[in-house]
Amino acid sequence: MPRAHRRRVVGAERVGPYTLLRLDRGPLDPGAPGQFFMLEAPGRPLPRPFSLCLAPPGELAFLIEPVGPGTEALCALEPGDEIRVVGPLGRGYRLDVARPLLVGGGIGIAPLPWLSQALGRPPAVLGFRTAAHAEAAALLPGAEVVVDPVLVTDGIPSGLDLLACGPEPMLRALAARWPEAQLAWEAPMACGYGACYGCAVRIDGELKRLCVEGPVLSGHRLVCHVPGPGRETCPKEAAA
Amino acid sequence: MLLNASGCLDALAAPDVARQLDAFVTKTITPLPREGNAPPRIAETAHGMLNAIGLANPGRERFLAEQLPRLLELGVPVWVSVGGFCAADYAETCAALDGVDGVAAVELNLSCPNVDEAADSAAEIVAACRAATRLSLYAKLSAAHPDVAAVARAVAQAGADGLSLVNTLRGIALDRALRPVLARGSGGLSGPSLKPLALSAVHACYAATGLPIVGMGGVQTGRDALELLACGARDVALGTVLFADPDAPRRVRAELHDAAAEAGVASPEDAFALAHASRKRPGKDGKRPSLNAPGALVRSAGRGPLEDASARARSLPRPAHGRAQARERRPRPAGAAEEGPQGGQGSDRADPR
Ligand SMILES: Cc1cc2nc3c(=O)[nH]c(=O)nc-3n(C[C@H](O)[C@H](O)[C@H](O)COP(=O)(O)OP(=O)(O)OC[C@H]3O[C@@H](n4cnc5c(N)ncnc54)[C@H](O)[C@@H]3O)c2cc1C
Ligand SMILES: Cc1cc2nc3c(=O)[nH]c(=O)nc-3n(C[C@H](O)[C@H](O)[C@H](O)COP(=O)(O)O)c2cc1C
Ligand code: FES
Numbered sequence: 001m002p003r004a005h006r007r008r009v010v011g012a013e014r015v016g017p018y019t020l021l022r023l024d025r026g027p028l029d030p031g032a033p034g035q036f037f038m039l040e041a042p043g044r045p046l047p048r049p050f051s052l053c054l055a056p057p058g059e060l061a062f063l064i065e066p067v068g069p070g071t072e073a074l075c076a077l078e079p080g081d082e083i084r085v086v087g088p089l090g091r092g093y094r095l096d097v098a099r100p101l102l103v104g105g106g107i108g109i110a111p112l113p114w115l116s117q118a119l120g121r122p123p124a125v126l127g128f129r130t131a132a133h134a135e136a137a138a139l140l141p142g143a144e145v146v147v148d149p150v151l152v153t154d155g156i157p158s159g160l161d162l163l164a165c166g167p168e169p170m171l172r173a174l175a176a177r178w179p180e181a182q183l184a185w186e187a188p189m190a191c192g193y194g195a196c197y198g199c200a201v202r203i204d205g206e207l208k209r210l211c212v213e214g215p216v217l218s219g220h221r222l223v224c225h226v227p228g229p230g231r232e233t234c235p236k237e238a239a240a
Numbered sequence: 241m242l243l244n245a246s247g248c249l250d251a252l253a254a255p256d257v258a259r260q261l262d263a264f265v266t267k268t269i270t271p272l273p274r275e276g277n278a279p280p281r282i283a284e285t286a287h288g289m290l291n292a293i294g295l296a297n298p299g300r301e302r303f304l305a306e307q308l309p310r311l312l313e314l315g316v317p318v319w320v321s322v323g324g325f326c327a328a329d330y331a332e333t334c335a336a337l338d339g340v341d342g343v344a345a346v347e348l349n350l351s352c353p354n355v356d357e358a359a360d361s362a363a364e365i366v367a368a369c370r371a372a373t374r375l376s377l378y379a380k381l382s383a384a385h386p387d388v389a390a391v392a393r394a395v396a397q398a399g400a401d402g403l404s405l406v407n408t409l410r411g412i413a414l415d416r417a418l419r420p421v422l423a424r425g426s427g428g429l430s431g432p433s434l435k436p437l438a439l440s441a442v443h444a445c446y447a448a449t450g451l452p453i454v455g456m457g458g459v460q461t462g463r464d465a466l467e468l469l470a471c472g473a474r475d476v477a478l479g480t481v482l483f484a485d486p487d488a489p490r491r492v493r494a495e496l497h498d499a500a501a502e503a504g505v506a507s508p509e510d511a512f513a514l515a516h517a518s519r520k521r522p523g524k525d526g527k528r529p530s531l532n533a534p535g536a537l538v539r540s541a542g543r544g545p546l547e548d549a550s551a552r553a554r555s556l557p558r559p560a561h562g563r564a565q566a567r568e569r570r571p572r573p574a575g576a577a578e579e580g581p582q583g584g585q586g587s588d589r590a591d592p593r
Contacts, residue, residue, distance in 0.1 A: 001256040002486040040484065045431050046284050047484050070284075086486060190282050190289060191483035194253030197267075197293045198282030207275050207296065212253060 002086050002193040009081045010059060016135030018107065019075040020053065022061045023085065030055035031088025033095070033115035034165075034184055034216040037062070038192040040084035041070035048074070049189045049211070051111035051165070052088065053139065060085075063136065065107040089192045093182050093216050095119060097161035102143070103152055103174065105166025106133060111184060113139045115163060127152035127166070153177075175219035184216045185223045242465075242489050245430075245456045245479030246321035246347060246380070246404075247293065252307065255314055257482065260489035264316045265477065266303075268323035268349045269333060273299030283413040283421035288431025288458070289480060290411050292424040295323055295352065300333050308340065317344035321380070322369075323352040327361075331368035338373040345376040347454075348400075351407040357385050359394035370399030378454060380404035381445075383437040389448035402452040404477070405441045406434065431480040434458040439471045443515060446472025460488075462495025469508060470515040 011022035021039075028037075030052055038047040039062065048070040054061040066072045077083065093115055102112045102124035109126055116124060124143035127150070128134040137145045146152055153173045156162070162181035164174050171183045187199040187210045200207040202224035203217060210223065217223065241262040250267070251258035258264045276296025283290045298307060311318050320337055324330045330348055337343050348369060350362050366379055379395040381388055383406045392403055408428025413421045420426070438457025446453055455473025458480070459465050465476040481488045500508045513519045 002254055003256070004485045004487040038484075044284060045288055045480070045484065084485060188280050188282055190284075190291075190480075191486075193257075193486060194250045195248060195257075195486075196282065196291070196483055197247070197250075197276065197296050198291060200276060200279055200281060200293075200296065207279075 002089065004084050004086050006082050007060075007085045009077045009079050009083070011079055012075070012077055015063065015139065016132050017065065018133075018136055019064045019066070020061055020139075021064055021074060021077060022056070022059050023083075025055070025058050025060050028060060028085065029088060030060060030114070032092035033118050034092025034111050034163075034182075035088035035090050036192065036215060037085055037087030037089065038189070039074060042073045042077070042081075042083065044070050044073060046070075046190050047084070047086065047192070049089075049186075049192050049215075051184065051215075052114050053110050054113050054117075063107065063110040063139065086192065090211050090215050091213070093163050093184075097163070097182075099160045101125065101156065101160040101162055102140075103156070103162055103164035103166070103170075104140075104143075105152055105164075105170040108164070108166030108170070108184070109136050109140060111165050112143075116140055119163075125152050125156070127170070172222075175222050179218070179220035181219040182216050183219055183223075185210060185214055187211075187223075241475040242493060243319065243454060243475060243477040244482060244489075245477040246349065247291075248479040248482050251311055251314055251316070254486065257486045257489070258314055258316050260487070260493075261316060262475075263319050263344055264311065264314065265319040265347060266307075266311070266321050267297050268295050268321040268352070269297050269300055269303045270295055270323045270325075270352075271300050271329050271332060273297065273302065278423040280421060280423055281427070283427065285411065285413055285429065285431075285433065288429055288433040289483075290413050290422060290427035290429055291408070292422045292427035294424070300336060304336060304340075308343075312340075312342040318342060319345045319347050319378070321347045321349050323349040324365075325352065327365045327368040330365050331372040334369040334373040334375065334377075337375060343375060345378055345401075346373065347378045347380050347404050349380050349407070350395075351380065351382045351384075357382060357391065359385075359387075359391045362391050363394040363398040366395045366398035366400050376401045378402040378404045380407055381441070382407035382409060383434075383441045383457075384409055388441045389444040392445035392449050392451070396449040396451055400451065402454065402474075403445050403449070404454040404456065405445055405473075406438045406457045409434065409437070430457070432458040432460060435464060435467075439467055439515075442468055442473050443471040446513065447516065459492065461499070462492050462497070463499040463502075465492055465496050466499045466503060466508060466511050467515075469511045470513065472513045472516065474512070 007023040010024050013020045036049045036051045041048050050062040053063040064074050066075045100119050100122040104112050104126045126137050126143050127146045129148050162178050165184035174181045187201050190196040190198045192211045194212045199210040201210050204221050243263045246265045247267045251264045274295050277292045277294030281292050322333045377400050379400040385391050408430045410426050411429040412426045415421050435458030442455045452474040454475045454477050455468030456477035460481050468476050478488050496508045505511045
């Protein structure tokens with residue numbers, strides 16, 4: 001059940017272009033890998049969703065890419081600052097997998113370190129835009145790393161249980177080839193706990209709340225962001 | 241009394257949040273199921289947000305069969321928000337709710353697509369619903385109408401028991417490439433930017449009707465809630481603030497008492513309608529103001545500053561214990577004006593100024 005907690009920042013370290021924001025854990029439960037927390041973005045009316053990246057003793061750590069006002073405000077936090085935190089929320093990855101392979105694209109690496117720990121450090125492949133972004137791979141020791149124009153989806157062998165997070169085109173490509181892959185999707189979220197209906201996307205053919213059904217869904221439940229301005233048509237929608 | 245604003249909480253998804261409230265207000269229910277608008281449906285603005293959810297709801301039938309029974313099990317009085325595209329839509333849902341135990345009130349969302357918020361059409365909807373149910377009817381208005389007090393007067397005459405003020409106002413947000421963020425183009429503005437409009441609407445409608453008012457629009461803190469009470473709201477609803485803070489009901493309730501003390505009033509009840517010129521601050525002249533009905537965040541049975549016995553007799557059902565009162569009511573024929581200011585209720589609707 002969602003409860004708000006004020007938590008103190010204990011660290012904010014740069015990892016390539018990203019920031020690893022570490023909060024004092026207090027009574028918060030880190031939850032299951034793939035679940036997320038709503039973090040207050042200082043100065044903004046709405047909080048922002050972030051997957052838990054790591055759960056060091058007594059802490060919760062989030063990997064944040066500054067892409068707009070909310071993430072920039074979060075990346076500017078300093079030790080001692082306090083923010084409101086709500087979570088863990090949503091449904092994470094199922095851990096009952098026989099031959100896991102973790103797949104991350106860009107900031108999609110965020111939930112994988114915590115997931116990797118839960119699964120006993122399975123193999124992982126990460127793709128990044130630039131070598132600078134690839135510095136984040138340090139959070140997942142032993143992962144295979146590719147940098148654009150090589151794609152993570154290029155060399156994946158068959159017979160593995162995929163657990164992935166990354167940009168939408170990467171998730172779509174995975175869903176098309178691995179309908180059973182567990183994919184962590186994104187949508188704009190105002191509340192993260194089912195209150196606003198703002199995060200509705202097409203899941204199993206119906207508009208459903210991603211924060212309640214997901215964010216992790218198996219590939220065959222393909223998420224379609226119904227085309228809005230500037231959005232491409234979901235292949236499944238186009239075919240229908 | 242503290243409620244949630246319609247569409248800003250799913251009590252089944254977050255029962256612990258709903259249990260912090262004195263009553264839970266459902267998302268607006270329409271006769272037929274509605275999938276809602278295409279995403280993106282929300283956009284943040286400098287001091288609030290836009291939403292174009294599109295009244296997504298399971299429709300009347302599924303709501304009554306599947307959701308309402310589960311909502312009633314939560315142990316929180318339920319207000320049902322009713323929407324539609326014509327007066328008959330609203331009235332049919334009201335009729336279906338009429339016999340349902342545990343429904344404490346109906347809120348008529350008069351800011352639905354295709355529904356004109358003009359005084360006469362709003363009154364027509366309220367009158368049709370009045371004839372269809374004995375339940376307490378709250379008419380929910382936006383501040384979009386240039387004379388919201390006139391609309392309030394019209395719905396009061398048509399038999400509304402109370403007002404919910406305010407709904408969202410239409411706005412647009414553009415992305416970096418100057419295209420609308422929302423797939424639908426525009427959406428309803430909520431959050432702190434609405435507060436001054438909400439205060440003004442509550443102030444004007446209280447002065448115009450004396451009806452019990454659920455005030456909402458941009459409440460973030462106990463002080464915000466106190467200001468709505470001071471403008472004439474009996475009860476306060478929390479909307480957008482719930483998204484950032486699911487503990488807001490608990491927090492706002494606690495802050496309210498400190499805010500009252502800081503404002504120099506003994507309790508939140510004593511702040512009721514203080515922003516109106518006719519209300520003297522309690523204590524200054526040695527006696528309490530004429531208000532024997534301290535609002536209901538503010539628990540009271542009265543409906544206005546000049547309440548009389550008849551007003552008390554048909555007073556606002558408080559969800560916690562108001563069902564019995566609501567039950568006593570008889571259905572009235574459509575358009576019956578017996579409850580209008582020209583009837584027995586005239587005196588309690590006088591402008592308190
Ligand atoms: C469940 C979930 C987990 C997430 N985990 C992480 C994480 O661990 N680390 C991280 O850095 N980010 C994560 N995100 C994304 C992050 O929440 C957004 O980047 C952030 O909300 C953007 O806020 P902003 O104010 O900085 O930018 P805004 O100004 O809100 O947005 C900047 C740009 O990003 C787009 N955008 C904003 N939010 C989203 C969204 N949710 N999905 C797709 N596009 C969006 C906007 O359209 C705009 O183009 C996650 C999102 C979700 C839904
Ligand atoms: C996401 C969202 C959905 C809403 N849905 C409804 C609705 O279904 N019916 C309704 O009457 N009002 C709806 N509203 C309006 C609110 O009930 C409220 O009137 C408005 O948001 C102002 O209050 P606030 O500033 O505290 O949010 C919605 C508001 C938001 C933000
Ligand atoms: S983010 Fe509010 S319902 Fe999902």
